[in-house]
Amino acid sequence: MKIANHLTRFSSSGLMAAVLLMASCQDDEKRLTVQDTQDISEEALTDSYYQDMDDMGSVAIGTPSDTELSGGRKASTIVIDDDRFDCNGVVVTIDPDETSTVDIPKGTITVDFGTLGCADAKGNVRKGKIIFAYYKRRFQPGSTVVATTENYYINGIKLEGVRTSTNITGSTEEAPKFNVVLTDGKATFTDGTVATRESDITWSWERGASASLDKLVIDKVSTASGTTRGGRTYEVSLTEDLVYNRGCFFAVDGVKRYIIDGSKEIVIDYGVGDCKTISVTVNGITRSLTVN
Numbered sequence: 001m002k003i004a005n006h007l008t009r010f011s012s013s014g015l016m017a018a019v020l021l022m023a024s025c026q027d028d029e030k031r032l033t034v035q036d037t038q039d040i041s042e043e044a045l046t047d048s049y050y051q052d053m054d055d056m057g058s059v060a061i062g063t064p065s066d067t068e069l070s071g072g073r074k075a076s077t078i079v080i081d082d083d084r085f086d087c088n089g090v091v092v093t094i095d096p097d098e099t100s101t102v103d104i105p106k107g108t109i110t111v112d113f114g115t116l117g118c119a120d121a122k123g124n125v126r127k128g129k130i131i132f133a134y135y136k137r138r139f140q141p142g143s144t145v146v147a148t149t150e151n152y153y154i155n156g157i158k159l160e161g162v163r164t165s166t167n168i169t170g171s172t173e174e175a176p177k178f179n180v181v182l183t184d185g186k187a188t189f190t191d192g193t194v195a196t197r198e199s200d201i202t203w204s205w206e207r208g209a210s211a212s213l214d215k216l217v218i219d220k221v222s223t224a225s226g227t228t229r230g231g232r233t234y235e236v237s238l239t240e241d242l243v244y245n246r247g248c249f250f251a252v253d254g255v256k257r258y259i260i261d262g263s264k265e266i267v268i269d270y271g272v273g274d275c276k277t278i279s280v281t282v283n284g285i286t287r288s289l290t291v292n
Contacts (some may be wrong), residue, residue: 030283040227046187057132057145060109064094071100087118108133128152139176161185177204177206199224218242235259237271248275
């Protein structure tokens with residue numbers, strides 16, 4: 001079930017363009033600087049790349065048949081119906097644990113994108129390996145997926161770290177809810193600069209009357225922190241839940257708060273659901289921006 005594939009694989013380009021516009025229009029020494037906008041856009045970009053890993057794990061784990069999930073079987077290859085895996089040379093291997101059962105599957109799925117690069121329908125190019133260690137089916141309460149990488153790159157950026165996703169839904173009757181923790185996150189860019197990241201994110205999938213009305217909601221308890229490519233520290237928190245829907249490349253509701261180098265506060269308010277208007281506040285000065 002491709003939840004995040006539709007709801008979280010958004011581009012940060014629209015937000016970046018809007019915030020850059022604000023940076024160019026302020027002369028105050030306490031303005032939002034170009035460096036600030038770069039740091040914010042890179043944080044959003046790396047976050048979306050890690051979220052993409054979560055979604056690929058969900059899709060991969062939802063693919064094997066009951067027979068392939070059963071324990072005592074040898075490792076075998078599987079085919080995943082998703083454009084991110086649809087390249088010559090991409091090999092997906094499932095290796096069920098000997099104690100794995102149909103009801104409680106356990107094992108690993110390794111996705112090897114190869115060294116030449118696999119381009120998806122959106123033009124994102126992936127190389128290297130992602131290893132998903134799974135326990136239970138993805139939408140069973142208490143299920144876990146632990147994702148690690150081996151020389152994994154997306155669009156030339158190398159991603160490292162341990163990404164642990166746990167289904168914290170109370171029952172299978174409720175809307176799926178997950179807690180996703182990233183430890184030792186590291187993004188190495190093409191010029192050799194490095195950004196680090198730790199995050200603890202809780203999100204839920206809210207089904208609408210139709211698929212087009214589905215929403216992904218990131219709980220305001222979610223946090224992230226790290227260092228930028230330029231060596232600055234950042235902390236991200238939410239003062240309101242962030243809401244994403246289909247058809248918009250950034251949140252349509254909610255408020256995100258950045259603290260740069262422990263002192264400079266930047267607040268982004270995503271508005272009231274129209275996917276057009278955001279406001280950015282720096283040092284008490286707020287500017288409303290419309291993104292077309």
